[in-house]
Amino acid sequence: MNVKYKILLVILAIFLLSMPIISGCTGGLSCAAAISRGWAGGAVSGDTLFVVSMTGKVIAIDANSGKVREPIVQLVTQASGGLSCLPSSCGGQTTSSLVLYASPVVQGEIVYVGGTDGKIYAYSFVDNKLLEDPEWIYPRQGTMSGSIIGGITVDNDTVYFATSDGIIYALNADGLYFEWSHKIDSKIWSAPVVDGNTLYIGCFNKTVYALNTADGTEKWEYKTDGSISSTPVVYDNKVFIGDYDRHFYALDATTGNLVWKFPSGNEVNDNPQNWFWAKPVVLNGIIYAPCLDGKIYALDASTGNLVHAPYVLGDSISSSPVVIGDSIIVATSVASTDVKKQRGKVYIINTTNGSQQELGLPPLEDINAPLFAQGNIVYIHTTKDNLYWIDTAAKDIELKVLLNLSTGE
Amino acid sequence: MDIWELVILRPVINVLIVVSKYLFNNLGLAIIVLTIVIRGVMYPLTKKQLQASKRMQELQPKIQELQKKYGKDRQRMAKEQGALFKEAGVTNIGCILPMLIQMPIWIALYQSIIRVLATTPEALLNLSRYLYSPWSVVFPMVPLKSQFLWLDLGTADKLLVLPVLVGGTMWLQQKMVTPKTVNPQQQTQGQMMLVMMPLLFAFMTLSFPSGLALYWVTSNIISIVMQYFVTGWGGLAGLFGKKKTDDNRPSKPSSEYKKLPPTREIDSTARNIVTGSQKINKGSRYGNSGSK
Structure with a gap:
């Protein structure tokens, strides 16, 4: 073999061996652009927690003991499991676990789950047991062209959700019958929020929409300067929503007019340095807006002025916080797809005295899923598919449940 | 963020986003233009590598001749081959080094494209780490239209x-x-x-x-x-x-080819090289490679 070929073969070998590095792939064959593992939160109803795992399982857990209530429901999808797309957008025949970003919602005895296959599944929970076969599915036949990323809202016996291909749906909660849909020429990764007879949602086309819940007709729209994946909050007849343009907006819920935006441009310091991604929370007339720059901005709901120096938590805040009493529980993430770099943390912010305290979590786990709580307990679903119970009074981890269970385990 | 991400990947990602903004918010055009620009900037290195490969290729008949002669005597073969390379001013590293220097930039461009595409929520969240805070223009640009x-x-x-x-x-x-x-x-x-x-x-x-x-x-x-x-x-x-000598491209002789050494061994294969070199010196830089 001559030198030329040796060189070529060496280059070829180096190239093939370095393909994972070149393509930025980590974790098997998943590329950085296409990693899709899901990060749904959960819901509490009575003494039962309902969570969906990163392996597509719907799990009911005894909120007192942490014991899993059998059976576990496994959601699957027909997908190629390709490198470049979400399961719903891949053509293929392989069955794989359904990826879930939307937290389950419980209404009476029904648990609603929405997946990246764009479908809504409704499961009955009777006698402390989930029925393995769904009570209803929407659509009953065929497939959806988009994925449910943002979440589901159930209000006044109607299920609302949006799919990534830009369609907002309203279904009858009892039977999942189609009521209306509204098409927007944009991706939607945000969850709809309903207040009274209006649905509010933010979209990737840099617009906040208000729709009539009765028929899906548009009431108003407001153009921002950046895309929106954050879920809005409605409070005091205002819609509060964060944006990729690094501004936080307050809009008049009735007219859609801008009430204020932060930063207004007059501030010298404390300007947000990254996107607003997670859903904000409201406490005592103050909006707490989590930002990917690792800060929580405490803003006066009426004026948009900072009422407190930003709470600096360090890493990105992509998980929606929860309010327990006068405290806000916030989780952080390094926002990296590289598992080895992950190190999520949980903080309790005391809004009365402005103090913040870190609660330890094991290393190599990030938190992107929205937190959920009951009483003094906050539940945290991490990127390692573990569910932690944290007692905010004792400020300690009370329990850990592994969600990566095999069905029947 | 490690050094690779900080020094190479992050700048390329941000530049790709900015280029996309000024090319009608078109990521496809941005990929094409940035690839052309980066490859253009790297042209001197690419040229060196191609010329080195070409010279190495031109030496193949001689190397084969040496293999015939000294194939069994590895030490002698290596010595003769080394002498031949030295005379011709060719080194193995001369072919690979320019490519090795360029590879990090290619890889950075490649990884940047993957990251900027960000088709899943995890990938988009990951992309947020790479955006330059002082460049306010990049934040509203993402996610880019695909x-x-x-x-x-x-x-x-x-x-x-x-x-x-x-x-x-x-x-x-x-x-x-x-x-x-x-x-x-x-x-x-x-x-x-x-x-x-x-x-x-x-x-x-x-x-x-x-x-x-x-x-x-x-x-x-x-x-x-x-x-x-x-x-x-x-x-x-x-x-x-058509023969390589037939093409009517400018026939400016390359200084690299002028440096080709006179052949020491006179045999049928080497004679071709000598002939080729002479042709080059007369003004046709492509004359030698096609002479069979």
Whole structure:
């Protein structure tokens, strides 16, 4: 073999061996652009927690003991499991676990789950047991062209959700019958929020929409300067929503007019340095807006002025916080797809005295899923598919449940 | 964020986003333009590498001759080969070094495209870490619109046009650099390489985002153009039904070829080289490579 070929073969070998590095792939064959593992939160109803795992399982857990209530429901999808797309957008025949970003919602005895296959599944929970076969599915036949990323809202016996291909749906909660849909020429990764007879949602086309819940007709729209994946909050007849343009907006819920935006441009310091991604929370007339720059901005709901120096938590805040009493529980993430770099943390912010305290979590786990709580307990679903119970009074981890269970385990 | 991400990847990602903004918010155009610019900036290195490869290729008949003579005596063979390389001013590292220097930039561009495409929530969240805080223009730009021509740059080309283009352009590029050889074993190896690499990349294009495939196609076309201007049609000359000496490109002699040493060994193969060198010195820099 001559030198030329040796060189070529060496280059070829180096190239093939370095393909994972070149393509930025980590974790098997998943590329950085296409990693899709899901990060749904959960819901509490009575003494039962309902969570969906990163392996597509719907799990009911005894909120007192942490014991899993059998059976576990496994959601699957027909997908190629390709490198470049979400399961719903891949053509293929392989069955794989359904990826879930939307937290389950419980209404009476029904648990609603929405997946990246764009479908809504409704499961009955009777006698402390989930029925393995769904009570209803929407659509009953065929497939959806988009994925449910943002979440589901159930209000006044109607299920609302949006799919990534830009369609907002309203279904009858009892039977999942189609009521209306509204098409927007944009991706939607945000969850709809309903207040009274209006649905509010933010979209990737840099617009906040208000729709009539009765028929899906548009009431108003407001153009921002950046895309929106954050879920809005409605409070005091205002819609509060964060944006990729690094501004936080307050809009008049009735007219859609801008009430204020932060930063207004007059501030010298404390300007947000990254996107607003997670859903904000409201406490005592103050909006707490989590930002990917690792800060929580405490803003006066009426004026948009900072009422407190930003709470600096360090890493990105992509998980929606929860309010327990006068405290806000916030989780952080390094926002990296590289598992080895992950190190999520949980903080309790005391809004009365402005103090913040870190609660330890094991290393190599990030938190992107929205937190959920009951009483003094906050539940945290991490990127390692573990569910932690944290007692905010004792400020300690009370329990850990592994969600990566095999069905029947 | 490690040094690689901080020093190389992050700047390229931000530049790609800014370029996209000024190219009508079109990520496809941004990928093409940035690939052309980066390959253009790297042209001097590419040129050196191509010229070194070309000279190495030109020495093949002599090396084969040495193999015939000293094939069994490895020490002598290495010594003679070393002397030949020294005389010709050719080193193995001369072929590889320019490529090694360029590789981090190519890899950075490649990784940037993957990251910027961000088709999933995890990937978009990951991208947020790379954006420059002082560059306010990049924040509202993301997520970038992934539509380009018939393609969704975030997903594979369902029409299969890109896999064909990737495979085709790569084959053309490989064909240009594949040396003609009389050794059947080497010919088989050459044919294998010529077919395997394009097939491998075409296969990968079936499942990789179109944005990456667009980068590959652009990069391959640039390589073909660069190779044409530096080393000529190479292995494609026969394909187009004309001899390499027939092409009517400017015949400015290359200083690199002028440096070709006079041959020490007088035999039939080496004579071709001598003839080639003489032709070059008379003004045709491509004369030697096609003389069979």
